[in-house]
Amino acid sequence: MLFVLGEYRITGRRASDIAASVEAGVGSGALAPGAPLPPMRELAGVLGVNPNTVAAAYRTLRERGVIETDGRRGSRVRGRPASAPRDELRMAVPPGTRDAASGNPDVRLLPALDGALAQAARRYAQAPTLYGDDPVVPELERLARADLDADGVPAGPVGVTSGALDGIERVLVAHLRPGDAVAVEDPGWGSVLDLAAALGLRVVPVAVDDDGPVATAVERVLAEGARALLVTSRAQNPTGAAVSGDRAAQLRDVLARYPEVLVVDDDHGHGIVDLPLHPLGGVTRHWALVRSTAKAYGPDLRLAVLTGDPVTLDRVRGRQRLGPGWVSRLLQYAAVELWSSGAVDRAAVARSYGERRDGLVAALRERGVAAHGRSGMNVWVPVADETGAVTRLLSAGWAVAPGGWFRVDSGQGVRITVSGLEGAEVPGLAAAVAAAVRPATSGRFD
Numbered sequence: 001m002l003f004v005l006g007e008y009r010i011t012g013r014r015a016s017d018i019a020a021s022v023e024a025g026v027g028s029g030a031l032a033p034g035a036p037l038p039p040m041r042e043l044a045g046v047l048g049v050n051p052n053t054v055a056a057a058y059r060t061l062r063e064r065g066v067i068e069t070d071g072r073r074g075s076r077v078r079g080r081p082a083s084a085p086r087d088e089l090r091m092a093v094p095p096g097t098r099d100a101a102s103g104n105p106d107v108r109l110l111p112a113l114d115g116a117l118a119q120a121a122r123r124y125a126q127a128p129t130l131y132g133d134d135p136v137v138p139e140l141e142r143l144a145r146a147d148l149d150a151d152g153v154p155a156g157p158v159g160v161t162s163g164a165l166d167g168i169e170r171v172l173v174a175h176l177r178p179g180d181a182v183a184v185e186d187p188g189w190g191s192v193l194d195l196a197a198a199l200g201l202r203v204v205p206v207a208v209d210d211d212g213p214v215a216t217a218v219e220r221v222l223a224e225g226a227r228a229l230l231v232t233s234r235a236q237n238p239t240g241a242a243v244s245g246d247r248a249a250q251l252r253d254v255l256a257r258y259p260e261v262l263v264v265d266d267d268h269g270h271g272i273v274d275l276p277l278h279p280l281g282g283v284t285r286h287w288a289l290v291r292s293t294a295k296a297y298g299p300d301l302r303l304a305v306l307t308g309d310p311v312t313l314d315r316v317r318g319r320q321r322l323g324p325g326w327v328s329r330l331l332q333y334a335a336v337e338l339w340s341s342g343a344v345d346r347a348a349v350a351r352s353y354g355e356r357r358d359g360l361v362a363a364l365r366e367r368g369v370a371a372h373g374r375s376g377m378n379v380w381v382p383v384a385d386e387t388g389a390v391t392r393l394l395s396a397g398w399a400v401a402p403g404g405w406f407r408v409d410s411g412q413g414v415r416i417t418v419s420g421l422e423g424a425e426v427p428g429l430a431a432a433v434a435a436a437v438r439p440a441t442s443g444r445f446d
Helices: 015-028 040-047 051-063 114-126 138-150 164-175 190-198 215-223 245-255 310-322 329-340 346-366 386-395 423-436
Strands: 002-005 008-011 067-069 075-077 098-100 158-161 181-186 202-209 228-232 262-266 287-292 304-308 378-382 398-402 413-417
Touching (some): 008 015, 040 051, 051 067, 098 423, 114 329, 138 158, 138 304, 138 329, 158 310, 164 190, 164 228, 164 262, 164 310, 181 190, 190 202, 202 215, 304 310, 346 378, 386 398, 386 423, 398 423, 413 423
Parallel strands (some): 181 202, 228 262, 262 287
Antiparallel strands (some): 067 075, 378 413, 398 413
């Protein structure tokens, strides 16, 4: 049997076949983002199946992040299905154009890995890793825990994941189920928005300013039933926001009234920022903090440290054992060598990014353009027309990231990554941005 939706025909008699038919339509573009799906009973009648079969198909599609359901409004294709992640939307940078869009760290500030990997290989030769070995290298756990303690992160066990996003996914899966609402910064990290969709979670946007998530916005979404809150501690992508001491105190007061909410701190900026950490963990029953090595030591190291309450870490590590088992101890040995040898001068790296970031923000403001970038390697510029701004900047020889990669409901903007800039280029870039955008003065990004 089949059901015609516009020019597309939904077919199938089993839940898996119906779901596959809808997903194929989304993947081919025949079912556009936002397209409504037929009511379950209506589709069941046309296909000649039990309504429970269609309900199971829709549930599968929600869990895969293909569709979303909004009460009486029914089900519709997600605005950006999980099958179309933001990374696939990235534009090619034309030859001769300066790339301020990719979001990568400055390779000149990354340490060489050959010595650390060679030392890791020597350690492995002395004691090869075998099944049943401790998944976390003791020296790495000791070094990581000492760093966490110094930053005021509550005591908790330590785990290791394959990067920050892997850690965030494992924490979310440990506590949430498809359909649960998760509060996410808006604008925020596009990969987290895509991840939530792929997990079938309902993203609830939270307004952000230079000091992090706005406390009143967090209070509102938690009161409406959000079961988790994701916060970028420092170097927020794309705005450069960093949670201040006062804002952390406000957020902790709010969270104390919702002890069942899962709190996830993403401290991906550790090692490249000089602002203090103000963690939110420990207020609610379940929490986690993730620290990636990507920005300071290189994206290909694929290692992040995770801590949190014992229940959360037990669930994460237990599920990890059933999948990859552990993160390669060779990589963990290399991280130990990099950390213990001081391969990265954290203060110098933070200063280098800060000089370029602060210089660009100041140069833009001198030209009447509002810009934000309190920490990290990105500057956020609110604009009235981000497509036009991106196009005009390309014509001027600069590639920047459109805000659509990072937004849910917040206002338009462009993200400029400063890691590839030379200091002498800042005035020219600022002049090009000023010519491409209309001034905006809002201190918040919504």
